Amino acid sequence: MKDRIYFYPIWVRSWHAINALMFLVLIFTGFSIQYATTSVSWIRFDRAVVVHDIAGLILTFNYLIFLFGNILSDNGRFYRFTLKGGLNRLIQQFHFYTMGIFKGAPYPFPINKYRKFNPLQKLTYLLSMYLGIPLMIITGLTLYFPAVFNLIGLTSLVISDLIHILLGYFLSIFMVIHVYFCTIGHTVTSNFKSMLNGWHELH
């Protein structure tokens, strides 16, 4: 049993499951809202809005679990990105993904008890979880409570709308890459299994 590490405690797994599900719902309804027409539409605009709002609220509360979970538990340390030499490490990892991987080269940053994510993973998780999602939530809230934000002088719906859409695309792209990279593991499905049972299988 030495080649397994218990990486994903139950709170990470449940957070992640809800997060992933809500994210898919948000992307789907978000697209539907942006491309609404009177004749054809995936789902009716009003339904899409209601579902999008609810999913967004669930994701927001769920995000608090992630935020405080990582502050209060040890899981947060995996997200610490050391700037010094960071670029080199990213390039190294990038080379592996674009070349090495096809030649069966060894992993430049093998996963171990102290390193849950490789540098690229770490950076993208860091950016999307601590920048992308919070911005998404804030801009979403301004669109949801325009009157409240109006009251305190923050009336710039134009800007929040722009950021909301922009980030929607960024995070969608992140998710595609994220899910795809999760197939690069011990076996194609082993990472997905770890997200279900909590145990990460080492190579």
Next chain:
Amino acid sequence: MKKKRVILLLALLLLLPFILYTPVSVRAQEGQAARKDSTGKDKHKERVYTNKTENNVCLKCHSKTHIEYMAEGATKVYKQKMFSECIIDTNLFYNANHWNFKCTDCHSDEYSTFPHKGELRFEEKPGCLDCHAGDPQYAQFNFEKIDEEFKKSIHFQRQGGSFSCWACHDGHYYKINARNRQENILAAIEYDNNICLSCHANIQKYQLITNKVNPNILQKHEWLPNQPNHFKHVRCIECHAQVNDSLMVAHNIQPKSKAVKKCAECHSGNSRLMASLYKYQLENQGKYSLPESGFTNEPVIIGGKRNGLLKLLGNIALLLTIVVVVIHSTLRIVSKKN
């Protein structure tokens, strides 16, 4: 270590909105914008009033909450409460479209005697078209077309002559609005909606026209999400009047069964608001220039044309990502290494 991180995080989260948004002093400009016309000049300064003294004959009673009257040969001053409906707000009156009118331009000369003659109350008021029809000065408003559309509207169809243009255009205070206030569209919307609500939220005025029970407007529109916000950003006529390309303000109010209920009529690339609410702005400022108050005051119609290029680029980026993923996975399968 940990404490520091917590504080840093929370501080960042709290700061974000303030970094992102610049408070806009739109409200401060609102009052000013309201008084200026489309050229930005203060129209009122150039106004020369020629009928004020004559009107004071009427207004000495009709602008007060009570009247004092000395009948010929009487020894005692007669005092009476003035009905609130008969009190004219002189400030609004002298700022309305018909700012330089004599009371007796629209009302009989005989009102100058008091007590007013009983039969006067049955006098016909002049209609808008009596003065405005065929006048090239007002061609831009297209009164004839408005009249035509109004005759088709549900109000006229159901109530006929008892529902005239004056029902919506207050005889004393009506002021063109959408045209003059493009810098402050929210105030224009409020003004226009108050026209409708003056009856539809006021049982007394409503039942001047019909004995029917006044339906509760808020209840009837509960299906609109965040209804107060919608009523602040769109006019009743957006949903209730048939758009007419030759008119700035559609006047053909449709029966409720034909009202707009589909969200995508507005929330879509070809929003009907472009042909109604935003028509004036689009015609006068061109599609791509920004309103004077800055783009921060622009309405955001979710699902509208906004950010079209951004969305296109986003879609392309998303597709490219998927293409790269497909290529990468094919290479992985072919190389059989991982």
